[in-house]
Amino acid sequence: MPVYFDNASTTLISPNALKEYENTALHYWGNPSSIHSFGSEAKKKLEDERSKIADLLGIKSNQLYFTSGATESISLFLTSLLWHEKGEILTTKIEHEAVSSLFPILKNYGWKITYLKTKGGKTDSNELKEKLNPDVRAVVVMSVNNVNGALLPVKEINDQIREYEKSINHKILLFSDSVQALGKTGFSLTESGVDGASFSSHKINGPRGLGLLYLKNSASFRPVAAAGGQEKGKRGGTENLPAIAAMRVALSEWMEDTEREKRAKQINSYLREELKKEGFRINSPEDASPFILNFSGFLPSEVYTRILRDNGFAVSSGSACSNNAKGKTEVILEAMGIKNADGKKAIRVSFDRSSTLQEAEDFIKVIRKNNGKH
Ligand code: PLP
Numbered sequence: 001m002p003v004y005f006d007n008a009s010t011t012l013i014s015p016n017a018l019k020e021y022e023n024t025a026l027h028y029w030g031n032p033s034s035i036h037s038f039g040s041e042a043k044k045k046l047e048d049e050r051s052k053i054a055d056l057l058g059i060k061s062n063q064l065y066f067t068s069g070a071t072e073s074i075s076l077f078l079t080s081l082l083w084h085e086k087g088e089i090l091t092t093k094i095e096h097e098a099v100s101s102l103f104p105i106l107k108n109y110g111w112k113i114t115y116l117k118t119k120g121g122k123t124d125s126n127e128l129k130e131k132l133n134p135d136v137r138a139v140v141v142m143s144v145n146n147v148n149g150a151l152l153p154v155k156e157i158n159d160q161i162r163e164y165e166k167s168i169n170h171k172i173l174l175f176s177d178s179v180q181a182l183g184k185t186g187f188s189l190t191e192s193g194v195d196g197a198s199f200s201s202h203k204i205n206g207p208r209g210l211g212l213l214y215l216k217n218s219a220s221f222r223p224v225a226a227a228g229g230q231e232k233g234k235r236g237g238t239e240n241l242p243a244i245a246a247m248r249v250a251l252s253e254w255m256e257d258t259e260r261e262k263r264a265k266q267i268n269s270y271l272r273e274e275l276k277k278e279g280f281r282i283n284s285p286e287d288a289s290p291f292i293l294n295f296s297g298f299l300p301s302e303v304y305t306r307i308l309r310d311n312g313f314a315v316s317s318g319s320a321c322s323n324n325a326k327g328k329t330e331v332i333l334e335a336m337g338i339k340n341a342d343g344k345k346a347i348r349v350s351f352d353r354s355s356t357l358q359e360a361e362d363f364i365k366v367i368r369k370n371n372g373k374h
Contacts, residue, residue, distance in 0.1 A: 008350035014205040021246035065213040071098040073198035073213035078102045086110035087137035093335035119337045121150025121285045132164045138173040144180035147332045148284040149292030158193035183254035184291045206247035260353040264290035274364045283341045296345040311366040316348040
């Protein structure tokens with residue numbers, strides 16, 4: 001079996017989560033909105049799961065909403081801005097497409113989108129200070145970048161926004177796409193102070209098709225369409241109860257594994273050192289999430305990804321470019337000003353809590369074997 005080092009893309013479902021999925025699908029298959037006993041049993045289970053997941057996240061259950069994935073969570077939050085009078089959004093050029101692809105529509109409705117610099121994978125507080133003005137209604141900055149694991153200073157941004165808010169008479173919403181942070185960094189919803197955040201079940205060994213939307217103050221949140229009115233009118237559509245229960249199991253397994261970050265750090269530091277010795281460039285900041293490591297070699301990403309595949313490693317090319325157009329990885333690394341990064345040659349390896357140092361050692365053996373052959 002090949003070694004899977006592409007966990008930032010998706011992860012293998014946990015066997016216990018899968019069992020819980022089956023159990024819930026078989027025993028709580030009623031629609032939580034139905035008033036008969038099948039429905040009320042499902043509703044009880046839904047609220048029980050909501051409160052358990054909220055506990056794991058350190059938030060209140062009325063701040064947690066279930067969606068079909070982080071992409072939908074992001075879309076719900078950002079498109080809700082369309083109800084408000086237009087204004088300005090401060091964001092970055094390193095957001096995931098689930099975020100950045102919504103800006104054209106907001107622009108179309110008169111919103112101004114302003115990009116903050118992200119040198120070294122961080123925003124700059126002086127620049128934020130300069131750019132905050134009375135038109136700003138929202139700041140959208142991810143917690144952990146999915147290409148190279150860069151950690152954004154979300155809490156500091158929040159503190160700065162709250163200070164600035166005292167001088168104006170409206171609230172500035174802070175939204176953070178936190179998909180790559182869940183279970184993998186010390187990111188805390190309450191400490192960071194964000195107004196909204198998105199998470200995804202399939203990045204932490206839960207099933208696909210389930211996302212979380214955190215709303216600090218849900219009372220003031222109005223989605224573009226309430227549809228069937230589920231999720232207290234915040235997100236319409238029948239709730240995916242088996243996936244919700246399964247994700248709760250997967251998330252508790254991550255949280256109970258208190259050594260997970262330590263192990264990922266060990267793997268990450270080992271790879272950094274060995275890759276540097278082989279002459280590779282490291283494109284992840286020193287303080288990046290230990291679960292993601294991006295580096296550039298000597299060959300185009302696609303070629304190197306294939307060499308690694310043929311030697312038993314599943315990694316991500318980290319680049320979507322197949323022609324002369326600039327790939328996403330290149331754009332993102334450039335926007336971070338990562339020194340000497342070569343996006344066309346970038347490789348991303350990303351780990352699960354079950355990844356081992358032995359796998360990393362075997363990876364380096366393959367790298368060494370193929371180094372110098374080009
Ligand atoms: N945001 C980031 C940072 C991601 O890495 C991903 C997944 O690739 C998403 C959003 C989208 O998540 P989902 O697949 O749950 O829609």
